[in-house]
Amino acid sequence: MLKKFQMENCKDIDTPMEHIVKVSMKDDEKSFVDITLYRSLIGSLIWLTVTRPNLSFFVHKLSQHMHDPKLYHWKLAKRVLRYISSTLDYELFYKGEDLTxxxxxxxxxxxxxxxxxxxxxxxxxxxxxxxxxxxxxxxxxxxxxxxxxxxxxxxxxxxxxxxxxxxxxxxxxxxxxxxxxxxxxxxxxxxxxxxxxxxxxxxxxxxxxxxxxxxxxxxxxxxxxxxxxxxxxxxxxxxxxxxxxxxxxxxxxxxxxxxxxx
Incomplete structure (x- = not known):
């Protein structure tokens, strides 16, 4: 995914989104030109949430703007990729316990x-x-x-x-x-x-x-x-x-x- 969107050499970051960010606040910004590229990225991220539940909220918010993404939303999506780059070896760990x-x-x-x-x-x-x-x-x-x-x-x-x-x-x-x-x-x-x-x-x-x-x-x-x-x-x-x-x-x-x- 990182290679597909030319982010394999990006600078890593610790969180997918800053805690003060409101995804819907800048809908009056300039539209992102390549809608197909944005939709392709969000589709890939949706697939990734099957094993990365910590991305669910961010992908959920960004997917609400697939009909008319702004440049601001594209930047937020690229930040998610930067976070993924820093956590490539993370995975869900399951251990045998009771069935509570x-x-x-x-x-x-x-x-x-x-x-x-x-x-x-x-x-x-x-x-x-x-x-x-x-x-x-x-x-x-x-x-x-x-x-x-x-x-x-x-x-x-x-x-x-x-x-x-x-x-x-x-x-x-x-x-x-x-x-x-x-x-x-x-x-x-x-x-x-x-x-x-x-x-x-x-x-x-x-x-x-x-x-x-x-x-x-x-x-x-x-x-x-x-x-x-x-x-x-x-x-x-x-x-x-x-x-x-x-x-x-x-x-x-x-x-x-x-x-x-x-």
Whole structure:
């Protein structure tokens, strides 16, 4: 990929995007002339996210401008390539452990500056190993951070239940085993656990209360986690360098040289 886009000799960089960057802010800039080249690069990056979940958010944001990319977006995409160049030997590392199903859910409230839609994200671990992840813009506008988080919880719950049912069919998971979903928003968890809060949040669609049904049925359990320990945060926004590196490691993305050294 680096050779294809003439970036094999580029200067390496530690993060795919600066933490203060808003991808949609410069849509009034000059358009990038070669749209086909931009689309080819984004297509290649999408393919790479199959094994590089830490790139999911950045590729997701850049892919939203494939119809009319600006020069600014091309520069951001090239920065992602510079980051890839610095992490060529990184890969997902899987280790044999128990089959505990733990998920992290997060959202970036009104993160898109153009349409004010939020981004949902989740990371799901089976026995400490990352098996599913998502970074996706929500289809409707959320009126509060609590609503945005609750929508993300709904998406996460659906994926967790699907994986749980698959494991049950494979006879490697017990039906009574409780799947844990960790989230850093107290309001969203209170809403799922306590019906008293419903009167204060009637604007949230009824469909999203399906999370509460699963909590009552003890199919899932919600736990609060600090934002710095919520791994899904990596898939909702650009982060500071030290936080990004920590989150990347928590996903299970490790340099092969580090494994050899260990």
């Amino acid at each position: 199903l733990i998920a992290f859910s997060d959202s970036d409230f009104a993160g898109d500056r153009l349409d004010r839609k939020s981004t949902s994200a989740y990371t799901i671990f089976l026995g400490g190993n990352l098996v599913s992840w998502l970074s996706k813009k929500q289809t409707t506008i959320s009126l509060s951070s609590g609503e945005a988080e609750y929508k993300s919880l709904t998406t996460t719950t659906k994926e967790v239940l699907w994986i749980k049912r698959l494991l049950l069919e494979l006879k490697c998971y017990a039906d009574e085993d409780l799947s844990i979903i960790k989230n850093d928003n107290i309001f969203a968890q209170a809403l799922a656990n306590n019906p008293v809060f419903h009167a204060r949040s009637k604007y949230i669609e009824v469909a999203h209360h399906f999370v509460r049904e699963k909590v009552i049925g003890r199919e899932i359990s919600l736990e609060h986690v600090k934002s710095l320990n919520c791994v899904a945060d990596l898939l909702t926004k650009p982060l500071l360098k030290n936080v990004f590196i920590k989150m990347r490691s928590n996903l299970g993305l490790i340099s092969k040289s580090m494994l050899i050294g260990a």
